[in-house]
Amino acid sequence: DTGVSQDPRHKITKRGQNVTFRCDPISEHNRLYWYRQTLGQGPEFLTYFQNEAQLEKSRLLSDRFSAERPKGSFSTLEIQRTEQGDSAMYLCASSLGGRSPYEQYFGPGTRLTVT
Amino acid sequence: RKEVEQDPGPFNVPEGATVAFNCTYSNSASQSFFWYRQDCRKEPKLLMSVYSSGNEDGRFTAQLNRASQYISLLIRDSKLSDSATYLCVVGALGNQGGKLIFGQGTELSVKP
Numbered sequence: 001d002t003g004v005s006q007d008p009r010h011k012i013t014k015r016g017q018n019v020t021f022r023c024d025p026i027s028e029h030n031r032l033y034w035y036r037q038t039l040g041q042g043p044e045f046l047t048y049f050q051n052e053a054q055l056e057k058s059r060l061l062s063d064r065f066s067a068e069r070p071k072g073s074f075s076t077l078e079i080q081r082t083e084q085g086d087s088a089m090y091l092c093a094s095s096l097g098g099r100s101p102y103e104q105y106f107g108p109g110t111r112l113t114v115t
Numbered sequence: 116r117k118e119v120e121q122d123p124g125p126f127n128v129p130e131g132a133t134v135a136f137n138c139t140y141s142n143s144a145s146q147s148f149f150w151y152r153q154d155c156r157k158e159p160k161l162l163m164s165v166y167s168s169g170n171e172d173g174r175f176t177a178q179l180n181r182a183s184q185y186i187s188l189l190i191r192d193s194k195l196s197d198s199a200t201y202l203c204v205v206g207a208l209g210n211q212g213g214k215l216i217f218g219q220g221t222e223l224s225v226k227p
Binding site for chain 1: 119123147149157158159160161202204206207213214215216217218219220
């Protein structure tokens with residue numbers, strides 16, 4: 001499968017624990033995006049990378065959230081001291097950038113449940 | 116005011132019906148518009164881009180009215196398999212582009 005992959009697909013954690021999600025983009029795509037989606041809402045932008053550079057972060061991304069893309073390939077999203085409000089689907093997407101930055105391909109998402 | 120607003124529905128229609136979804140966006144300078152489809156508990160997938168002159172892809176027609184900051188999607192001869200949530204999406208400006216702004220989605224249920 002040459003699409004965007006995410007791991008894990010599901011994560012249940014207790015409030016206060018740290019969690020880390022991984023995203024592997026389509027191999028030739030230099031842009032990688034993280035979005036969060038809660039029930040009944042559309043995805044909300046969190047952050048994006050061009051290669052290893054983090055170009056934009058949403059105000060939604062509090063100090064407890066950090067994202068990295070160390071070698072411009074896969075990315076990780078870490079949430080520290082999870083809260084129940086962090087329960088959501090975390091979606092990763094990738095694109096070629098350049099003339100087609102908006103043509104994004106989404107991974108299956110990581111569904112986080114904080115108990 | 117949300118940047119992209121849609122009627123959440125649900126829209127319940129019989130097979131073969133024509134259904135239209137509408138969406139408004141707040142930033143008049145926006146240049147890029149899309150419709151995505153999202154099946155239950157799956158990731159969003161690009162359905163079609165929306166061009167200024169309007170565009171059609173089989174049973175799907177998308178239109179843009181820049182003066183009213185309004186985007187529409189028309190589905191003709193709806194099929195059971197069209198049941199999904201349809202997301203109106205605007206490409207954000209600035210910083211080399213790429214950020215997508217989603218509406219909350221409109222749920223469509225096509226019944227036999």
